[in-house]
Amino acid sequence: MAQETVSAQETVSGPADWRAAGDRIDTLIAASAAGGAVARERSEELVRLVTDFYGAGLERLLGLVHEHGRLDDEVLAALAADDLVASLLLVHGLHPYGVETRVEEALESVRPYLGSHGGDVELLGVTADGVVTLRLLGSCDGCPSSSATLKLAVRSAVEAAAPEITGIEVEAPAAGGAGGPGPLVTVDSLFSRLHEAASAPGDGGSSWEAVPGLDALEPGGVRHFTASAIPVLACRIGSDLFAFRDWCARCERSLEGAVPARRLGGASGDGVLRCPGCRAHYDVRRAGACLDEDGLHLDPLPLLVDGPTVSVAVPAPVSA
Incomplete structure (x- = not known):
């Protein structure tokens, strides 16, 4: 042998x-x-x-x-x-930071993405048996992202930072509390048990793909690349990175040549992409919502920053 x-x-x-x-x-x-x-x-x-x-x-x-x-x-x-x-x-159970600290740091890494959808997430605590309890804040404001993509962004970050946890539970905001908006997505559909498979084959789930050098993108910069055969446009507004499918919702062509610019009369830190073909304007910080025509939007993709490594969540192909 x-x-x-x-x-x-x-x-x-x-x-x-x-x-x-x-x-x-x-x-x-x-x-x-x-x-x-x-x-x-x-x-x-x-x-x-x-x-x-x-x-x-x-x-x-x-x-x-x-x-x-x-x-x-x-x-x-x-x-x-x-x-x-x-x-x-x-x-070996020797990590200098407790599980709550590590989970909070993980949530901090995905907050720029959630913030681009007008939302946020709050850590309420971790139970003695390792269940993380979160509260969703804000609203998607017409965001087209699927609950599966949001689930992948948050769950992957938490799992990497605290692999010992046994589950994640989400508490919906109290009805009528503080007059605030509703949750980002339907709570029941957002999270499943941490150790369940992220998606079944062909169900349209997402997977992470690292993008070398994306962390070095300068403010105002744009980069076009392909991730899992999907054309992607990434841009940086201030210190925040954003990614979208490289596809105009109005003329259905690439946004090659588009650069983020400040909206006329907008606040500092605004970012608008204009399609070079049909000249449609898209608000980067509002998940790519079209400023010229209601109902149109770019398709945002989550980004996960782990030190110098930036990964993008790309949808898996849906089987026939």
């Missing part, structure tokens, strides 16, 4: 490698099942023992740094900001 070996070149040495290491471990454990149940149990026990061993070392390391007065807020922030270190600390 041929034996599988691992060369020095295959050891975990960089970000791309360690992100795939977990999948590789799962693959090797599954392959060990070919040797029977006993072989698989031994493989799983080996992984547990090694994990516990390194976990104890990490805990002792943090203890020593703390004893010497070096584990200050700056160091804690640096540890939490490093994806690899933060992942290891999460596995």
